[in-house]
Structures are given as structure tokens and as C-alpha cells.
Amino acid sequence: MQGVWKEAVSIIFSGDREFLGIILRSLAISISAIVAAGIVAVPVGYSLGAGRLKGKRAIEVLFYSLMAFPTVLVGLILYSIFSRSGPLGALRLLFTPEIMAVGQFLIALPVVVVFSMAAVKAVDVRVAETAFALGAGKLKIALTVLQEARSAVAAALAAGFGRAITEVGCAMIVGGNIRGATRILPTAIVLETSKGNLDKAIASGIVLLLVAFPVVVVFQILSQRSR
Amino acid sequence: MMEKENTLLLIQGLKKYYDGRLVLDIEELVLEQGKVYSLAGPNGAGKTTLIRIITGLAQPDSGSLFFLGQKIRYQAQSDPHLRRRMSLLSQNPLLFHTTVYNNVAFGLKARGWAKEELAERVARALEAVGLSGFAKRKAWRLSGGEAQRVALARALVIDADLLILDEPTANIDQKSRKLIENVVQKLRDARKCALLLATHDFDQARRLSDKTFSLYEGKLVPSIIDNLFEGPLRESDGIKQMEIAPGLFLQVVTEKEGLARATLEAKDIILSYQPFSSSARNVLKGRVIRTSRQGPLVRVTSEVKGLEMDALITQKSLEEMKLNIGSEVYLILKTSAIKVF
Numbered sequence: 237m238q239g240v241w242k243e244a245v246s247i248i249f250s251g252d253r254e255f256l257g258i259i260l261r262s263l264a265i266s267i268s269a270i271v272a273a274g275i276v277a278v279p280v281g282y283s284l285g286a287g288r289l290k291g292k293r294a295i296e297v298l299f300y301s302l303m304a305f306p307t308v309l310v311g312l313i314l315y316s317i318f319s320r321s322g323p324l325g326a327l328r329l330l331f332t333p334e335i336m337a338v339g340q341f342l343i344a345l346p347v348v349v350v351f352s353m354a355a356v357k358a359v360d361v362r363v364a365e366t367a368f369a370l371g372a373g374k375l376k377i378a379l380t381v382l383q384e385a386r387s388a389v390a391a392a393l394a395a396g397f398g399r400a401i402t403e404v405g406c407a408m409i410v411g412g413n414i415r416g417a418t419r420i421l422p423t424a425i426v427l428e429t430s431k432g433n434l435d436k437a438i439a440s441g442i443v444l445l446l447v448a449f450p451v452v453v454v455f456q457i458l459s460q461r462s463r
Numbered sequence: 464m465m466e467k468e469n470t471l472l473l474i475q476g477l478k479k480y481y482d483g484r485l486v487l488d489i490e491e492l493v494l495e496q497g498k499v500y501s502l503a504g505p506n507g508a509g510k511t512t513l514i515r516i517i518t519g520l521a522q523p524d525s526g527s528l529f530f531l532g533q534k535i536r537y538q539a540q541s542d543p544h545l546r547r548r549m550s551l552l553s554q555n556p557l558l559f560h561t562t563v564y565n566n567v568a569f570g571l572k573a574r575g576w577a578k579e580e581l582a583e584r585v586a587r588a589l590e591a592v593g594l595s596g597f598a599k600r601k602a603w604r605l606s607g608g609e610a611q612r613v614a615l616a617r618a619l620v621i622d623a624d625l626l627i628l629d630e631p632t633a634n635i636d637q638k639s640r641k642l643i644e645n646v647v648q649k650l651r652d653a654r655k656c657a658l659l660l661a662t663h664d665f666d667q668a669r670r671l672s673d674k675t676f677s678l679y680e681g682k683l684v685p686s687i688i689d690n691l692f693e694g695p696l697r698e699s700d701g702i703k704q705m706e707i708a709p710g711l712f713l714q715v716v717t718e719k720e721g722l723a724r725a726t727l728e729a730k731d732i733i734l735s736y737q738p739f740s741s742s743a744r745n746v747l748k749g750r751v752i753r754t755s756r757q758g759p760l761v762r763v764t765s766e767v768k769g770l771e772m773d774a775l776i777t778q779k780s781l782e783e784m785k786l787n788i789g790s791e792v793y794l795i796l797k798t799s800a801i802k803v804f
Contacts, residue, residue: 360557362553362555362556362557363557363559365520365553366553366556366557366559367569367573368519368520368546369518369519369520369546369549369550369551369553370550370551370569370570370573370617370618370621371543371546371547371570371573371574371621372543372569372573373543373573376572376573380559380569383559383560383561384559384560
């Protein structure tokens with residue numbers, strides 16, 4: 237068993253172009269997904285956390301439920317929509333990194349919404365009131381509240397990123413795990429394990445951890461730096 | 464009421480309820496431009512609620528507020544036009560989790576001031592509150608008094624038409640308190656903006672303002688509430704009396720009947736070692752239970768049949784009368800100074 241780990245480590249440092257491609261592809265897809273999710277989910281989380289929307293409670297429950305939505309089902313729904321016979325089949329997005337990013341976006345979205353909402357709710361109510369009393373408009377008030385909640389919002393994005401980059405079910409269905417095209421770290425782990433290449437699977441697993449952790453750290457550093 | 468030319472804020476028929484309880488009931492209140500007003504009252508009198516309504520942080524349940532002749536619309540809070548002509552230092556101010564500079568510049572940025580002008584104005588505001596050189600400091604590392612002064616600088620920098628200070632000197636050190644009072648005095652002298660100072664310190668209200676509004680249980684009362692009495696009114700031989708404690712009557716002048724309240728300013732009570740013949744109708748015997756300095760004056764609290772009454776006298780009078788805790792005194796209350804409501 238020790239030999240397998242040694243092999244795994246040597247694969248990581250081998251500079252294998254295919255392996256490097258898988259890492260970069262994983263990062264590109266998940267970062268695109270989390271950027272898009274952040275753009276949509278943080279304002280939604282703010283509205284739910286700070287606003288007085290009608291049906292707010294129902295929307296909150298919906299997003300909490302979506303957090304537990306099986307990722308493989310997300311993949312299945314996207315597959316049925318984007319397959320050749322599906323309503324958006326003409327776009328020919330199936331088995332592309334783009335559709336994988338869409339899948340990861342949908343998977344990360346409820347996580348970022350719920351965590352952002354919790355972050356905004358935790359902000360002292362006087363932050364919004366002070367901004368209001370100092371003459372801020374709605375947008376400035378929202379930005380001020382989010383600024384005060386930046387560490388928790390960064391944590392929300394990190395959690396969403398972690399869920400996206402480690403997800404395998406949806407990526408397998410809509411990406412197809414095509415070598416050199418849609419293979420990413422989680423799908424590579426599944427493939428190599430099933431083929432009995434435990435060293436390659438472990439190498440992918442280690443890199444997945446090494447990639448996911450620093451991104452979370454970067455989110456935290458960025459949130460601290462803006463103070 | 465017709466609005467005068469220099470009317471800044473006009474409040475009419477304002478009512479506010481919390482959980483079905485009437486917490487604010489103001490028939491009319493007018494603030495004029497360039498004047499300093501105090502809003503004095505004990506804790507829970509409704510001062511903060513009134514300030515929240517004026518600044519748009521809370522909505523009245525009925526009544527109207529006019530600021531610079533325009534009706535304040537609570538449904539359109541997104542329009543900050545009128546709000547931007549007011550500035551508020553709240554009772555428990557919050558500094559944003561950033562530098563002192565960013566905190567003070569916040570209101571200017573919200574008003575779209577150019578970046579180049581910010582630095583100078585922020586520096587001037589910090590200088591006014593004695594915090595020059597603090598611009599780069601982290602707001603969360605300031606002491607309570609420093610934080611309060613930064614919050615004051617943040618309110619001052621805006622150059623609003625109405626500056627509202629809600630208990631600005633509560634729970635801060637003596638140095639910061641003095642500094643804030645000096646700033647208020649300078650503002651009063653400059654007459655550039657109107658100032659509404661909420662305080663539970665009646666002495667501070669008296670010292671710093673041109674006019675004091677006294678608030679008690681949500682209503683404006685006719686004088687400063689140094690002494691508040693409550694009791695049934697009785698009339699005999701054409702003279703109205705209020706029974707303020709069992710067997711203790713005050714002669715009052717009022718058209719009211721039944722249960723009523725009355726206030727009397729501490730400065731309107733004379734202390735004497737013996738009852739003397741005068742035009743004053745109310746002479747009560749009491750015992751000194753407390754004395755405290757109030758600027759150049761001394762507040763002497765006496766107990767009269769279980770009631771506490773405050774009188775303001777000079778330090779010299781206190782020394783000459785050799786008043787100590789436990790000394791027996793006569794309190795002479797001028798009937799015309801007792802305001803029944």
C-alpha cells in the first residue's frame with residue numbers, strides 16, 4: 237500500500253501534461269461556476285437576509301431544500317434538457333466544459349445563497365441603519381452590509397466552491413469524462429479507481445485537496461485584505 | 464399652523480404605537496433653522512423613537528412631518544434627497560469595520576463628493592473632535608470615547624441643515640464628554656445648522672440649547688422635568704390643589720380636573736432654613752438626602768413625605784446655609800412655576 241502512495245506522489249511531480257490538463261480544467265470550470273454563482277447568489281442572499289420580500293420564508297425553505305438536492309439529479313435534468321432530443325439540444329453543449337460549469341453553478345448556487353443570507357442576517361442591524369442615516373441609497377446600503385459581512389460571504393463562496401469542485405455525479409453525466417476534453421479531478425478519481433489504477437486515483441485525490449484548500453484560503457485572505 | 468419662513472422641521476399630529484401601546488403623541492413641534500434644541504426626558508420617554516421617525520428610520524402611524532417645506536414620504540425611503548440634508552449621531556453609534564477615514568468620509572461618498580475634496584473635509588472634521596492624525600487608525604481599535612467622537616465627526620462632516628445628536632455624551636469618559644459639549648457650543652455659536660440634542664440630562668439640555676422640549680411618556684410637557692408630580696386635583700374656595708402624596712397638597716393654577724401631572728423646574732424651588740412670609744403659596748418641610756454638582760450650581764435633593772424634590776442653588780448658597788445630608792429645610796415652590804398637564 238505504501239508503494240501506491242509513493243507512486244501517487246511521483247505522478248503529481250511527474251509534470252504529466254494530461255494530469256496537468258485535468259487540474260487546470262477542474263479549476264477553470266469550478267472558478268467560472270463560483271464566479272457566476274457569486275454574482276447571482278450573493279444579491280439573492282442579501283435580499284433574503286435583509287429584505288422584507290413577500291414569500292421570503294418559502295424562498296428560504298426552497299433554497300435550504302436545494303442544498304440537499306442530489307447532484308446526480310442536477311446532471312440528469314441538464315442531460316434531458318441539453319441532449320439532442322431535449323429542448324436546448326440544438327445548442328450542442330452536452331459533453332462540454334461549459335455545460336459542466338452550468339451544472340456546478342446550479343449545485344453551488346443554493347449553498348452560496350443560504351450562507352450569504354445567514355451572513356447578512358448576522359450583521360448588526362445598526363450597519364444598515366447607520367448607512368441609511370448617513371444618506372446612503374439602497375445599493376450603497378447593500379454594499380455596506382455585505383462589506384461588513386465579507387468574511388462570512390467569503391466563507392459562503394468557499395463552501396460553494398468546495399461543493400462545486402468536488403462534485404462528481406453531475407460532471408459524469410453532462411461531461412461524459414472525455415479524455416482531454418471534459419475529464420476533471422473527481423471524474424478522473426472515479427475512472428482510475430474503477431480501472432484499478434489506485435496510484436493515479438490517489439494522485440488526483442491529493443491534488444483535489446491541494447487545489448480546494450488554497451482557494452478557500454485565498455477567499456479568506458481577500459476578505460481580510462479589503463479591511 | 465402656518466409654516467414660518469425659517470421653519471426647518473414641522474411635526475403635526477404625530478402618533479406612534481408599539482404593540483398597540485401609544486409611545487409617541489406629539490400634537491405639534493417646530494424646529495427653526497440655525498437654532499439649538501434639546502429634547503429632554505427620562506429613559507423611555509420616546510426621544511429615540513421621535514428621532515428615528517424624523518430621520519426616516521421608523522414610520523409614524525399617523526401625522527405628518529415637513530422638512531424644509533417638503534413632506535417626508537416614508538413609502539419612498541429609497542429617495543435619499545431629504546435624508547441627505549439631515550445628519551444623525553445615534554445613541555449607540557456603530558463604526559463600520561474599516562479605517563477612521565472611511566467612516567468619516569462615508570456620508571460624503573454617499574453624497575457623491577469628489578475624492579480630492581474628501582481628505583480635506585475629513586481632516587477638518589477630525590480636528591473639530593480632537594482626533595487629528597486618527598484617519599488611518601482602525602475603527603475597532605478605538606476607545607469608547609474616541610469612537611463616539613469619530614461618530615460625531617462622521618455626522619459633522621456632512622454639513623447638514625439639521626444635525627441630530629441622540630444622547631451623545633451618555634456612557635463616555637469626562638474628556639470626550641467635555642469635547643463633545645464644546646463642539647455643540649461651537650455649532651450653536653456658528654448658527655450654520657439647526658441642532659436637536661436628545662438627552663436625559665436636564666442640566667445639559669439647559670446649558671447647551673436655545674430651547675428645550677421636554678418629553679414624558681411620549682408627550683411634550685410644558686417644562687423641564689426636574690420634578691414630576693402626579694395626583695388628583697381638588698378645588699376648595701376657588702383654589703385648585705393637587706394631592707401629590709397622601710396628605711401633601713400643592714396649590715396649582717389650572718383649568719384641568721381629575722387626575723393630572725405637574726412639573727416644576729429645580730431652579731424654581733427656593734430652599735430656606737425656616738418658613739418665611741412670601742407670595743409663594745407652597746411651603747413644604749423636607750430633609751436633604753443628596754447633593755450633586757451641576758456645573759456652577761448644586762442640585763439639592765430633599766425628601767418630602769416620601770417624595771424626592773430637586774432644587775438648584777449656587778455653591779455659595781449651599782456653603783452659607785451649611786446644608787448637609789439630613790439637614791431639615793423648607794422648600795418654597797412658586798405656584799405659577801408649577802406646570803400642570
